[in-house]
Amino acid sequence: MIRLERVSVERALAWIDAATGCLDTEETAFETPANRILAEDVRAQNPIPPADCAAIDGYAVCAEDSLGAGAYNPLAVAAGTVEAGQALPVGMDAIVPFDQAEPNEAGGVVLVEPVAAGASIDRQGAVASADALLIAAGTRLTARHIGMIAIAGVARVPVIRRPRVRLVVARYARSGEPFDGNGPMLRALVDRDGGIVTDAPLADAFAPGADLVLVAGGTGRSHEDRSVAALSACGKLDLHGVALAPGETAGFGRLAGGTPALLLPGAPAACLWNYELFAGRAIRRLGGRDPALPYPSRPVVTVRKIVSAIGMTEVCPIRCLADGHIAPVASFAEAGLMAAIQGDGFVVVPEASEGYPAGAQITAYFYDERQIRAEPMS
């Protein structure tokens, strides 16, 4: 029987941080970097706008032509129709809104008041001068960044390489749970955190070629727990056991080449929370992302006592009440993975705490950003 030493969650997090750093940079086409992490600052190639252009839809005119125009002195001037964002036609230096001029048969317009040079014009470089910083390295790129990158004329975008995560489901045919939930769940989690999953059998788990190895199952203390023995044979098991409930049998080690390998318990709820606290953090750090838990949080009041054992960091499922307060629901020990379905979120009770009395203000994490919304916009 393998001896299990339970280290604190803090020590396990420090191990993760020491074992993982941001990966190298690759280039992607400007259309495709959604959710990628920008590796280098994006700067304007040219001024934005690249030339003086219309700020509004209207008629482009030459302001000098309008001198003297008035209600009793309508002036016909040359004009061109422009849309907001369009460059000014040559010789034009002001825009008149459509409803302040009348087109005439000569292709120009009739003005009844003068217009100032520069009126309704966006000047060249007004938004950004050439070489100005547009988007800082480290930004997670979303649709609006992609639009800006395209406008700026940047064709190839430097992004952090996505972590290659090798996933091994070491024990999935347990008679108590005939269907493996860990493989599909972990694939979706790794994808969420920006990693690329490849599946492998346990025999190939610790070969080179991955940025991180995840093994689900086989971490316990029985004779059939082969993951721990396999990693010990192919590399080094640094930590085995962590004071986390659910999920105390996790293992943390490295392959001969230094690649981190994490052994996740096979019980689904234990697998989930070891992933969220440790494996997900490793993947987010490798990929240059914010390493924190990817769930919004807010201060809440619990209306019922939350009980937790001293000596273990415990993840306690909660549900959100109509008044914004929260209450605990059946624990992961009682309901397994179902506790993560029935609840709206969770509270992380630190190792040194016995939990919280009713009425205590605590920080809760929520699965869904809607639980954080100030006023639902329906």
Added chain:
Amino acid sequence: MIRLERVSVERALAWIDAATGCLDTEETAFETPANRILAEDVRAQNPIPPADCAAIDGYAVCAEDSLGAGAYNPLAVAAGTVEAGQALPVGMDAIVPFDQAEPNEAGGVVLVEPVAAGASIDRQGAVASADALLIAAGTRLTARHIGMIAIAGVARVPVIRRPRVRLVVARYARSGEPFDGNGPMLRALVDRDGGIVTDAPLADAFAPGADLVLVAGGTGRSHEDRSVAALSACGKLDLHGVALAPGETAGFGRLAGGTPALLLPGAPAACLWNYELFAGRAIRRLGGRDPALPYPSRPVVTVRKIVSAIGMTEVCPIRCLADGHIAPVASFAEAGLMAAIQGDGFVVVPEASEGYPAGAQITAYFYDERQIRAEPMS
């Protein structure tokens, strides 16, 4: 020149809601429904757990064998090693933790205290009885749901069909903005909201085969604004113009078959906000998602005056200060799409409001959930 009637944002939202409803159902394999919307309740096929099983790692024993065990009467009993979640071996009805028994050479263990029948056992059906509701229709499926679906033995998952969105970039070669940002930006936005984009030229924009048509550009009042004329010829333009800044030249219509078609202004910031308020809502409704803006929000205090014109709903970019308050930044009229890059989020100022004085409490939406986090977990 086309006449533009500006309807209120509320009226345009009501048009969107009347024009769009939830699409039909399709099935997906149990491993692949991440971010899909569940179309029907998922129920347990069998009890969970399907049989009595171990709640902890340990030795499975028959409780009756342990009667009379004590410090002065160690008893050797038959035992089998089990892991949490494993079904009980035949004849066993209790689990003894590894550290409360000593294995002996006969393959059993020696006990120094009796154990009660049912100790550390999860009973068949304790988490869910057969046919119990596991996940309700309408849920957006994430990793933890996928794990639960797999454990429950559900092979095919009924989900709402993804909306087919035809995207037409009607004018992208404007000399003031030589590069089209709208196409890449809209593709990323539609993908975020669960739609499937197909690109088409304006000539094919209004053919059958899509659930929604988006046309970017060509919505203004100049002679070159062909989108409006094209939709009017192929279907019906219901609304042209909305009291939204940025983005007042949007158009809302339907093809002959009833498919909604939205004409988005070509200026990038106007395109973005018409998408976020109207087109994105249409896609989210078609796909069975929460129609609200997909950004977390919270009540904030503005430290500087936010100015907005009466008669227009205005999207005002803001940044988040270190103390959690917010301040306005250069508007979309001033900085275009760059205002969505420089800011951390936005405030939607209603049509009837002139804005807010410094010190006012308002609701802000944030691009990044980190701006909502109660206490960063670093």
